[in-house]
Amino acid sequence: MALAALATGLVTGLVTGCTAEREGSGAASGTSAKGSAKVAKRGGSVGAAGSACELPVAFDIAEFWKAKAVDGADASGADGDLAELLDAFAHQGPVTLACEIDAKPAGKIGFLRVWTGAPGNADARTVLKEFVAAEPQASGAVYREVKAGDVTGVEVAYTTTSKLLDESKQEHAFAVTTSEGPVVLHLGGLDTGEHDAMLPAYELAKSTLRTTAA
Template sequence: MGKLRRRTTSAALATGLTTALMAVLVTGCAAERQGSDSVTGTSAKGSAEGSPKVAKRGGSVGEAGSACELPVAFDIAEFWKAEAVDAEDSSSAGGDLAELVDAFAHQGPVTMACEIDAKPAGKIGFLRVWTGAPGKADARTVLKEFVAAEQEASGAVYREVETGDVTGVEVAYTTTSKLLEESKQEHAFAVATSKGPVVLHLGGMDTGEHNAMLPAFELAKSTLHLAG
């Protein structure tokens, strides 16, 4: 895949981790709004039935020369900002911080390679891209291991999806915070390539924010194809 054109340092990863932790703390403040505008228990199948909303295109990532060079390429939503992540640089943080950054940058068999930030579009969350080493594992296996590595994940629903020149697997699941006693929706999509597996994951501060960002996830998923 070659070196990424742009690299996020361990300090930036640490900042991302801090932001994620702060988002968890403020989730409680958003609980009332979540109860009114969220869709609870939406399955992967349900999110793709009918005509799902697709965000307006703002650019693309994945190809050589883009913000993130990846095994796949896809369109990103208008105003969203992509930045490559160099997880190998996490060791420079040192001590406990290095361990936190390392845990944040790795999940199951894949490592974070790109963050696409929704804040410039007025939303709180990221579409993150994770990549793994080439191997024999299929997309469903990789995705199951990815979800299994997520703390307090439950209710996973998988389905096969054909997009561009690849066939992938999508999952919808729920994560629960024991501290806040609240749950939120998550979506991920995985494909297997000759250069290794790729997982696109959409989180969000809460289910309300997640649902507001689903059109960006649908755009990425529907336009995804092999890079190069």
């Protein structure tokens, strides 16, 4: 998908800086508890060779959700201020947008987005902290280590506040490191209600996550 097509998502990124965080194993508002989380019905998978998005990890996606690869490094067709805005939207902290899984075909408003980074020495918690720190108006971050699929990573629950709408909403993200670099799975949503409705799809992805590296 051409990066210029992401321009429709820029308003959310532009209207939502400072980050507060907490460490711990407790759950923030909206954080799913192990053993009680609802998991969506499987509709397919992404990540493996030949799938809609080829990634360092593979996971199942919810029924009716639609995956599309995004080349976050490609700003062709844009210049000047637009190119800068697109670049800012496609990069967050140490990672670059690689895949969008759209909930609209399932009747919900939001995306499960996959971000990838270059191989390095940073662990999953460091990557995730940098990801959240780069999120405008992020606060109340709670981190915890979790086992997901066949890997262990770090999850964060936090809120973002829109200056334009004067409204806060819940966000979740999960990070793992692979031999091909870090991967961040992020679930946003139009608002907290939509976010909560999409959590089962996020839990499905997280619980089925596996690496694709040989």
